[in-house]
Structures are given as C-alpha cells and as structure tokens.
C-alpha cells in the first residue's frame with residue numbers, strides 16, 4: 001500500500017484504539033499486532049513483506065480465495081446502483097430476490113426459504129427465534145428448549161454463545177440464556193477411550209434421547225449441531241452419529257438444525273456438510289463461505305414445513321436486522337456462488353484436491369508429535385500428543401504446545417489455527433496441488449521445530 005506508515009507506528013496506533021475479538025489485548029499490545037496488508041489467491045502479505053500461505057482461509061471463510069475480481073466488480077456495480085435499502089415494510093430489491101432463489105436452488109432439496117442476517121451469530125439468534133415462533137404457531141408454545149453440544153461453537157451473540165458449548169464464554173457473560181441445554185460431543189479421539197468409533201457415535205447420539213426424556217418432549221423445540229464441530233477443534237463425528245441423531249429427532253418430533261456456517265459451500269466435499277454426513281435438517285444457518293468473507297452476510301435456510309408454519313399461520317414475525325439482505329453483500333454472495341458453481345469447487349474438493357491433501361495430511365500423522373491426523377474435504381486437524389500410543393494430552397497448560405506450533409507455522413510462512421494442542425487447517429477451496437505440497441512442507445517443518453522446543457523445554 002502506498003505510503004503505509006512503518007509497522008511499529010501501525011502497531012502503536014492499533015494498541016491505542018483497537019480492542020480485538022477473542023484477544024488478550026494486554027499481551028497482544030506487549031507483542032504488537034501483525035498487520036495483514038493484502039492478499040491474492042491463497043496468500044497473505046503482512047506489513048513486513050512476508051508472504052504467508054493462508055491455511056485457514058481467513059476464518060474458515062475465503063472459499064474462493066483472495067482477489068477475485070468477479071466479486072469485486074459485482075459489488076462495485078451494485079454499490080453504484082443501490083448501495084443500501086432494506087427488506088422491511090413490504091419492500092425487496094433484485095439482489096435479495098436473486099440470492100434467495102439461488103440459495104434455495106443450491107440447498108438440499110427440502111430447504112427452500114431464506115431469512116437473511118449479517119453474520120453466523122445473527123443467523124443462529126434468528127434460529128432460536130424461528131423455532132420458538134414455529135412451535136407457538138403450531139399450538140405447542142412449551143416446545144422452547146434447544147439442545148446443543150458441549151464444545152460447540154455457534155457464535156458470540158447472547159443466543160449464539162449460549163447455543164455454543166464453550167464454558168469459558170458462558171462464564172464471562174452469565175450464559176447460557178434460559179432453555180438451552182448441552183449434551184456430550186462425538187469427540188472419539190479425546191473422549192472415546194477404547195470404544196469402537198462406530199459404537200461411540202451411536203452412544204453419543206443417544207444422549208439426545210436421554211436429554212429429551214429428562215426435559216420432556218413437549219418442552220423441546222430443536223437440536224442444533226455443526227456437521228463437523230469447527231472451532232471446537234475439527235471434531236469429525238463417526239459415520240453412525242448423524243443418521244442416529246436424525247432418527248431421534250423424527251421419532252421425538254423435534255426440529256433438526258445443521259449449523260453450516262463452516263461446513264457449507266463445498267468445505268466437506270459436498271455443497272453442504274449435511275449431505276456428507278447423510279442427514280436432512282429442517283433449518284440451516286449459513287454465513288462465511290456464502291460470500292467467501294468479501295462482505296458480511298448470513299442467513300437461515302428453512303424447510304417447506306417450517307416456512308409453511310410461518311406463512312400459513314400468518315401474523316408478523318417480530319424479528320430482523322437493518323442489514324438483512326444488504327444489497328452489496330447479496331451481490332458479493334451471488335458472484336461468489338457463481339464461482340463455486342462454475343469452478344465446480346465441491347466436486348474438486350471431493351475428487352481431487354481433498355483426496356490429495358488427505359493423503360499428505362495422513363502422512364503428517366506419522367510424525368512423532370501427532371496423535372491423530374483427521375480430515376474431511378478441506379478441513380482437518382492434527383492432535384499433538386506427548387504419547388501418541390495412548391492419545392495422551394500434554395501435562396503443560398492446554399494450548400501451550402499449540403501456541404508454540406502456531407508461532408512456528410507463522411515463522412515458516414503458513415497460517416494454521418491452534419485449538420488447544422490441535423493444529424487446524426481450512427484452506428481456500430481453490431488451493432492447488434502444488435500449494436498443498438507447500439502447506440504440508442511448512443506444516444512438517446513447524447512440527448519438527450515444535451518437537452525440538454518440547455524436548456528442549458522438557459514439556460511433558
């Protein structure tokens with residue numbers, strides 16, 4: 001960027017006025033923030049000129065990669081035409097109409113009505129309001145409770161964070177809000193012990209049945225889950241899990257919600273994660289890959305059954321946001337979805353780059369520091385362990401080794417997220433085989449440097 005101030009000046013200005021999300025601002029300010037100035041394809045550049053392979057696609061969201069002029073130009077045209085208008089008060093606009101139709105066409109066949117929001121959290125707040133309004137319209141107002149999972153991530157608004165199962169978030173906000181409960185997650189590596197994964201998947205799914213019995217079926221509105229738990233550490237459920245969850249939801253008359261904010265739009269090798277894990281949700285919150293992060297947008301896609309409950313029973317649904325279906329965000333999303341469709345990215349993930357990455361990723365599982373290398377499509381995790389035969393965790397505070405590895409990744413010119421002592425990737429879906437080779441080579445180098453530090457510092 002022309003006449004960008006020196007990095008230390010940027011860092012001082014940032015520290016003076018900017019409170020960062022999910023950040024210990026005091027320790028960040030002591031270290032100084034990294035300033036990302038531009039990006040192209042799968043690469044980022046920082047203010048020091050370092051070129052970094054973005055193994056996280058921003059925050060799991062830049063599915064089509066950076067610098068796509070189709071999106072930039074579509075937004076520019078829309079901004080000139082209609083930079084903002086709302087969809088309240090009996091009005092709509094062409095990008096909202098086109099995007100709602102496009103999402104309905106791309107979504108699994110039973111999902112065909114779209115409520116727009118500005119983010120994934122807002123989409124999940126909308127889900128809570130919708131399922132409670134739906135059951136009230138059906139004459140069952142006591143069906144209000146939503147069952148979720150421990151260690152789930154569904155956003156950072158009061159309802160989003162309450163649907164989430166992150167206890168540290170709950171502790172900071174007097175959460176969860178009433179009528180949201182949590183059951184255990186299908187996390188075999190950390191909690192499956194010696195059980196066969198398929199058996200473990202059924203056991204964890206059946207916790208839903210027990211929770212419904214505990215609450216009383218007439219009090220339960222819905223179950224929500226991410227096909228793969230993303231921010232919880234890429235928890236890929238055994239294949240037996242989701243069909244069993246679906247059976248229980250159908251038998252016990254509760255709505256099934258698939259949170260596709262991360263898994264949607266090709267991430268798992270299908271358009272949506274529910275297709276990869278063989279279940280059919282009644283509601284589907286989406287965001288991230290909907291626009292590849294170029295502009296903020298979220299939505300809830302609902303089934304005919306849920307939409308009918310709204311439309312036929314009539315009456316106003318007292319909910320919505322200023323930026324619901326923002327015209328420029330809709331234009332970005334439409335251009336983005338066109339790229340995903342034209343470049344057949346879900347198929348490419350399933351049949352080409354996802355297979356190629358999986359093979360290399362599993363080889364990283366041979367590294368002495370890696371307890372498990374798991375991957376689905378283009379989202380994966382490496383569980384770091386001091387004793388892989390026993391899937392042991394480190395005695396050091398959770399996240400110590402993950403942070404060391406994350407820093408070595410950056411030094412090696414690669415972004416990997418750490419969740420505790422697991423290393424996560426979720427690269428842009430446009431990544432090529434040679435860029436996969438570069439990602440793997442840099443990850444391997446970071447693992448070697450981490451192993452050397454673990455030994456040198458006597459971390460057990």
Ligand SMILES: Cc1ncc(COP(=O)(O)O)c(CNc2cccc(C(=O)O)c2)c1O
Pocket residue numbers: 059119120121122124153154155156160226230231259260261262287288417
């Ligand atoms: C499954 C899921 N649902 C909802 C949200 C909330 O979306 P918004 O952030 O747009 O309100 C998310 C977001 N996921 C998310 C957001 C920020 C950071 C990280 C991380 O893993 O570090 C993950 C998510 O992963």
